[in-house]
Amino acid sequence: xxxxxxxxxxxxxxxxxxxxxxxxxxxxxxxxxxxxxxxxxxxxxxxxxxxxxxxxxxxxxxxxxxxxxxxxxxxxxxxxxxxxxxxxxxxxxxxxxxxxxxxxxxxxxxxxxxxxxxxxxxxxxxxxxxxxxxxxxxxxxxxxxxxxxxxxxxxxxxxxxxxxxxxxxxxxxxxxxxxxxxxxxxxxxxxxxxxxxxxxxxxxxxxxxxxxxxxxxxxxxxxxxxxxxxxxxxxxxxxxxxxxxxxxxxxxxxxxxxxxxxxxxxxxxxxxxxxxxxxxxxxxxxxxxxxxxxxxxxxxxxxxxxxxxxxxxxxxxxxxxxxxxxxxxxxxxxxxxxxxxxxxxxxxxxxxxxxxxxxxxxxxxxxxxxxxxxxxxxxxxxxxxxxxxxxxxxxxxxxxxxxxxxxxxxxxxxxxxxxxxxxxxxxxxxxxxxxxxxxxxxxxxxxxxxxxxxxxxxxxxxxxxxxxxxxxxxxxxxxxxxxxxxxxxxxxxxxxxxxxxxxxxxxxxxxxxxxxxxxxxxxxxxxxxxxxxxxxxxxxxxxxxxxxxxxxxxxxxxxxxxxxxxxxxxxxxxxxxxxxxxxxxxxxxxxxxxxxxxxxxxxxxxxxxxxxxxxxxxxxxxxxxxxxxxxxxxxxxxxxxxxxxxxxxxxxxxxxxxxxxxxxxxxxxxxxxxxxxxxxxxxxxxxxxxxxxxxxxxxxxxxxxxxxxxxxxxxxxxxxxxxxx
Amino acid sequence: xxxxxxxxxxxxxxxxxxxxxxxxxxxxxxxxxxxxxxxxxxxxxxxxxxxxxxxxxxxxxxxxxxxxxxxxxxxxxxxxxxxxxxxxxxxxxxxxxxxxxxxxxxxxxxxxxxxxxxxxxxxxxxxxxxxxxxxxxxxxxxxxxxxxx
Numbered sequence: 013x014x015x016x017x018x019x020x021x022x023x024x025x026x027x028x029x030x031x032x033x034x035x036x037x038x039x040x041x042x043x044x045x046x047x048x049x050x051x052x053x054x055x056x057x058x059x060x061x062x063x064x065x066x067x068x069x070x071x072x073x074x075x076x077x078x079x080x081x082x083x084x085x086x087x088x089x090x091x092x093x094x095x096x097x098x099x100x101x102x103x104x105x106x107x108x109x110x111x112x113x114x115x116x117x118x119x120x121x122x123x124x125x126x127x128x129x130x131x132x133x134x135x136x137x138x139x140x141x142x143x144x145x146x147x148x149x150x151x152x153x154x155x156x157x158x159x160x161x162x163x164x165x166x167x168x169x170x171x172x173x174x175x176x177x178x179x180x181x182x183x184x185x186x187x188x189x190x191x192x193x194x195x196x197x198x199x200x201x202x203x204x205x206x207x208x209x210x211x212x213x214x215x216x217x218x219x220x221x222x223x224x225x226x227x228x229x230x231x232x233x234x235x236x237x238x239x240x241x242x243x244x245x246x247x248x249x250x251x252x253x254x255x256x257x258x259x260x261x262x263x264x265x266x267x268x269x270x271x272x273x274x275x276x277x278x279x280x281x282x283x284x285x286x287x288x289x290x291x292x293x294x295x296x297x298x299x300x301x302x303x304x305x306x307x308x309x310x311x312x313x314x315x316x317x318x319x320x321x322x323x324x325x326x327x328x329x330x331x332x333x334x335x336x337x338x339x340x341x342x343x344x345x346x347x348x349x350x351x352x353x354x355x356x357x358x359x360x361x362x363x364x365x366x367x368x369x370x371x372x373x374x375x376x377x378x379x380x381x382x383x384x385x386x387x388x389x390x391x392x393x394x395x396x397x398x399x400x401x402x403x404x405x406x407x408x409x410x411x412x413x414x415x416x417x418x419x420x421x422x423x424x425x426x427x428x429x430x431x432x433x434x435x436x437x438x439x440x441x442x443x444x445x446x447x448x449x450x451x452x453x454x455x456x457x458x459x460x461x462x463x464x465x466x467x468x469x470x471x472x473x474x475x476x477x478x479x480x481x482x483x484x485x486x487x488x489x490x491x492x493x494x495x496x497x498x499x500x501x502x503x504x505x506x507x508x509x510x511x512x513x514x515x516x517x518x519x520x521x522x523x524x525x526x527x528x529x530x531x532x533x534x535x536x537x538x539x540x541x542x543x544x545x546x547x548x549x550x551x552x553x554x555x556x557x558x559x560x561x562x563x564x565x566x567x568x569x570x571x572x573x574x575x576x577x578x579x580x581x582x583x584x585x586x587x588x589x590x591x592x593x594x595x596x597x598x599x600x601x602x603x604x605x606x607x608x609x610x611x612x613x614x615x616x617x618x619x620x621x622x623x624x625x626x627x628x629x630x631x632x633x634x635x636x637x638x639x640x641x642x643x644x645x646x647x648x649x650x651x652x653x654x655x656x657x658x659x660x661x662x663x664x665x666x667x668x669x670x671x672x673x674x675x676x677x678x679x680x681x682x683x684x685x686x687x688x689x690x691x692x693x694x695x696x697x698x699x700x701x702x703x704x705x706x707x708x709x710x711x712x713x714x715x716x717x718x719x720x721x722x723x724x725x726x727x728x729x730x731x732x733x734x735x736x737x
Numbered sequence: 738x739x740x741x742x743x744x745x746x747x748x749x750x751x752x753x754x755x756x757x758x759x760x761x762x763x764x765x766x767x768x769x770x771x772x773x774x775x776x777x778x779x780x781x782x783x784x785x786x787x788x789x790x791x792x793x794x795x796x797x798x799x800x801x802x803x804x805x806x807x808x809x810x811x812x813x814x815x816x817x818x819x820x821x822x823x824x825x826x827x828x829x830x831x832x833x834x835x836x837x838x839x840x841x842x843x844x845x846x847x848x849x850x851x852x853x854x855x856x857x858x859x860x861x862x863x864x865x866x867x868x869x870x871x872x873x874x875x876x877x878x879x880x881x882x883x884x885x886x
Contacts, residue, residue: 406836
């Protein structure tokens with residue numbers, strides 16, 4: 013066998029894996045002419061997804077990132093299902109973006125966001141497993157000189173049915189790796205699934221309870237220095253000057269460097285030394301044109317869009333103006349949703365090593381390829397001289413997907429210290445003020461009811477920030493940001509669950525200098541509050557039960573209705589609640605899944621106790637129900653933390669909140685009991701990590717109204733003196 | 738320079754005595770299981786034990802820890818056997834991203850030492866760690882499971 017090292021080189025992997033402990037041991041050789049691709053330990057690659065070791069261990073390659081949502085385990089279930097391997101012998105590894113580029117993106121998309129990790133890659137990952145199974149079975153059949161059709165595979169064992177002879181995957185892997193992959197392989201009918209749909213245990217738990225798991229912030233490389241950074245706190249501002257001499261003699265300080273035009277970093281022996289020195293560094297900022305912006309001025313800008321003539325129309329059915337003008341009753345309400353920081357527990361970080369011949373980056377990222385692109389751009393080196401190694405993430409929630417500003421910074425610092433690896437770790441304070449924030453949005457909703465209380469017209473006007481305009485302007489459609497309408501769409505993964513005879517949904521785009529980002533759930537967070545709270549307002553105006561009022565509008569949306577009915581039934585909607593307990597409903601379709609919630613709250617003065625939330629989700633296929641339950645409960649913590657206690661406000665052009673004292677987060681005492689109804693109806697693949705986040709807040713707000721008669725339309729609730737207990 | 742007793746072993750750390758214990762553990766001793774989350778004792782990701790009591794190491798100066806028994810997540814298992822809290826965490830599949838879990842586990846281990854059978858109110862009153870993934874439902878179940886073990 014003649015093999016040669018892949019361009020990216022074996023040595024770099026050895027450095028990476030030795031430094032980072034487990035999880036980076038991937039080394040690949042590609043064949044020189046015909047031959048077998050081998051993993052670093054010499055085991056044959058059956059195909060890009062599957063490596064089988066002689067001891068029958070199966071290594072499944074995972075291109076998407078694991079950031080807590082269970083994606084890694086779910087994708088391994090996909091491949092293992094079709095491979096027919098012994099689940100107890102499955103292990104996983106991340107291919108690197110550099111390898112992916114060198115192999116013509118054989119692993120497809122690395123992006124782990126938009127609840128796409130499993131739903132968008134399930135088919136080709138399953139085919140990877142199926143193709144490998146066919147080759148392993150063929151290799152066994154060849155060895156026995158029998159037709160492959162007489163052989164079957166289960167639990168990593170291949171059996172020749174007529175004679176009962178058996179062999180294992182590990183024994184035939186070498187031969188299988190030499191075979192030509194089948195052109196196409198049929199996939200199993202979901203009814204035959206044995207691993208998909210089972211609550212198998214996550215593959216990545218043990219190291220997380222012993223302290224052994226290495227996150228980006230924990231990385232240590234030989235000779236590494238540590239850095240921390242301050243970027244101009246006013247977005248759009250620059251560094252004017254800094255007095256490096258004042259801190260150069262402080263303990264451990266090695267370098268004080270400007271990073272691009274906007275930031276200053278201290279590089280020191282230890283991070284604590286770097287942080288201590290940076291705190292003492294006098295920096296003057298050129299704050300630029302946004303230094304006077306405040307939350308109030310931003311709110312005024314958004315308010316101007318609520319009645320503006322110009323707006324991007326997403327849905328227009330019938331004649332809304334005429335319908336509302338002719339309605340027996342008109343209902344109007346204005347809502348507003350604030351900026352939010354992602355605040356993952358692990359602050360942003362990246363480690364970079366730069367020489368003129370090579371730039372390597374170690375980074376916790378939701379998108380290895382985007383991190384790779386940032387590395388190329390910042391280093392100025394071509395793809396074959398760059399590599400990115402994905403390290404475990406201490407939370408992502410969207411902050412580590414589309415944005416790799418910390419990678420750019422780390423490379424720009426490393427270029428000023430060539431040959432020395434530098435780990436850049438932000439302080440929590442930097443993380444809070446240099447976010448990519450959940451966009452601000454206001455909404456004016458106007459509804460018309462006829463004399464019988466039927467909704468005859470609805471106008472939902474959004475006014476606020478477009479994420480796409482700031483981040484992916486190429487994805488705008490004639491200037492319109494369709495992502496703004498998530499959950500309100502006429503069709504697709506975010507379909508509105510109501511049929512209204514006269515309907516207008518439009519968006520007056522009002523952008524701000526505060527950079528927006530994709531924040532777990534993205535625009536469904538506010539859209540679900542706007543729509544589902546207003547539906548309760550309409551039902552109240554119509555004198556109708558909130559559930560019955562919705563049901564009349566949902567006859568053409570059976571899957572939406574099914575999840576709503578499921579939570580109503582389980583929670584006992586329509587039946588008396590326990591003394592002092594009040595209920596509220598909400599539902600939505602998002603990221604391809606149908607979700608609904610019924611919340612139960614009790615209110616004592618200004619104190620709100622969310623006692624219980626029943627949640628239903630129909631994600632089409634439920635790959636690992638136990639993990640879906642955890643995503644439901646977890647998404648509720650993220651969503652309810654926001655609606656009760658979180659906002660990022662702007663003063664003098666900068667974000668005011670700098671730590672968890674001013675940007676709080678739920679604790680265990682505030683956790684409601686969450687009951688999950690997982691009701692996959694089959695035939696489609698919906699997301700799991702995000703959809704349910706959006707129904708907790710409106711269900712709780714509707715329950716709060718039912719308890720108090722007070723309708724809250726601006727957030728967070730703490731601004732109204734309301735406390736979550 | 739200070740001498741610390743960490744997980745039963747004596748270690749010399751070459752830091753200013755005001756340096757937070759967190760950074761001495763992570764950067765001098767190489768014990769990175771203890772995490773930096775906020776730096777101001779709000780989130781609990783840095784929780785370790787000093788003489789068996791849970792403290793937030795990000796605001797505990799090294800000088801305070803001298804002469805005390807320091808236990809970190811790496812020292813919680815004894816003789817290769819997981820602590821009952823770690824075991825309950827595995828059995829109940831508590832961690833999501835896992836970053837806050839070392840601190841959460843250390844806080845819970847200290848709670849169970851004080852109150853072997855904590856009520857939900859005990860848990861609510863003493864476990865104040867932040868988890869942005871939102872694992873609290875599983876945390877509570879695992880605490881009760883550990884208490885029964």
